[in-house]
Amino acid sequence: MELAYLGPWAVLGGVLRAFLPVWIAMAAILGTSFALRRRLGLYGHLFASGIGVVGLALVLFWLLAAIFADQVALFDPYAQIRALQNKSPGVIDPASGLPYLFGGDALGRDVFGRMVYGSRSVMVIAPLATLFAYMVGITLGLPAGYFGGWLDTALSFLANLVLAFPVILLFYLLVTPEIRQTAIPSTMAAVLFLFPVLFMVVFFWSRFRERPEALWWYLGPTLAIGGFVYLGLVGFWDPTGLIAMDANTLNIFLAVVFISSPTVFRIVRGLTLDIKTRDYVAAAQTRGERPWYVMMWEILPNARGPLIVDACLRIGYTTILLGTLGFFGLGVSPESPDWGSTINEGRKLLRIYVHPALPPALAIMSLVLGLNLLADAMREQSMKD
């Protein structure tokens, strides 16, 4: 049977049209932000640099693509159409009359749709894992830098231990089907996920310790939400089914948090060592503030600049790590449309069929580039103040 194809310009037009919801939302967000840029602090300053706007646009693009994936993709990412196996970009599916904009892969699935859906797992896991790594790194890094002594020595040794592990080896040991049969992932989850709750509790406790009426106002919801999420993630109890991750995802998530947190720890520790010599810290100590108040409410807010910039870079690095995991087929289901495993499938036929591997590769690159440019622009803008 003869298949009809769209020309290159029609493909380009089709792609632009498919992303229509993304363009509209992006224009709305960028337009509003630009109009209000003077009142938005550091975020508003981004619009002063071209690089910052480009970075922001790239990140927003993939964020919105993940949100609107159902509207953008023309086909189900898992559906296989045999007639369209390995067909070139722009081939039209005879049944529905819709085009495979970027062609079909070796199993006859829509490359374009899989690229769009692939952004979902990245956009959920990468920022969340970074956030968790930050909670762990901050909760341990602040006291290590502030108190020093044996606590610092012990924690730094542990951090260096994890950092000396080659990432790839750690992945091959920690993200396997065998390890999911043991208690290691759930134990790791129980320990690592405790830190965000701990962080929030200490955060409010140190400030409102002597004002119980205000303290409970903050601590109550923190414990309720934090405890609920904790129970859901660690897997004891989750009636809503909103929070629990499947074993694969949890395994990946834990591995990424585990690898990132020592680096965050080192950064926070270094910043604490630096900031603790400042006058305002001495002032707080003189007026008799407790150590944790000084750490959480004097040092941490003043370290936020470098931490935000690094968080941006770290989300990008996590994206690369997730791609690496997918590339080696670790912890992802074989059908999954995530970018790393799509590249791995596509590369096997690379010398003959180029189109299945290229879109996810460029997707990863553009997202990470966006995050890196954003971080660079933020660093530059925050230095100007």
Add this chain to the structure above:
Amino acid sequence: MLLFIARRVGVMLLTALCLTLIVFSLVNLKPNLVKLAKEQTGARVTEQQVEFWLDQNGYNRPLVVRYGEWLAGVAQGDMGHSTRFNAPVNEVLWPRLWLTAKLMFWVMVVMVPGALLLGVLAGMREGSRQDRVLSTIAIGTTSTPEYVSGVVLTIIFASQMVGLQWFSGSATSAADDGITFYNFTLPVLTIAIYGMGYIARMTRASMAEVMTQQYIRTARLKGVSFHAIVVKHALRNALIAPFTVIMLQFPWLLTGVVIVETLFNYRGFGWLLIEAAGNNDIDLLLACSIVAVVIVLTTQLISDIGYVYLNPRIRVGG
């Protein structure tokens, strides 16, 4: 200085011991052992047979005893027996490592001068158009992990679709018949690109800082040409920081090596690591991890010592 090195070596040995213990216990998890037993005896065995096999081969003894035995073996140069290749680990490991060493050598030859040049050119006139263009290029390369650049480079230079076919998309022949431009350019470039941007950015930051120093201004005021200032006065001081960064790149490069050896089918150390992990070849995987850990720790040590040695302002106590 000697005391400093001695203490560093002590910490390094302790770290290596802890890391190998962790790897040892992870590799020897019960499900891994069961998988190994099934592979070695055939897939359709009962649980009793698995237990019997584990007992017979000594896998059911306490972990600490076996770790001690393994450590004693390694100390005497006996890395054990590879079940995947059915040969002593020593015979399998070292030739593969040598192949990867060759790959790394060429990566360094391409990456380091490229990165330093990029960084120095960008940092010598901070804020100029040249700086901004080069810095953006550096950011671009740090955003391109090996599995992306490898795929893109293969498409451009080795696929039938583009039709250039200047280079080979496979480096298998480099291992057997020797290295040529044709089979080795793409793997080397792929690793070099990702690492280059990071070193370049560190070099740029260091260079930009040096260029604001008093002695540079003095040199400029007494009429030394800009070229001479950069080459004679700034460069040497600006290259201290990148040295550390380059040494610390080795652990990162290891991931790159594994990806590239998979991508271009070059059967070196990275390929071996994946084979060992995929087939649950315990002794081989342990040997690979010990090599990896030793490389990482040694480069850290060299970078620490080198930093102190190169920078006269740092005097370590003792």
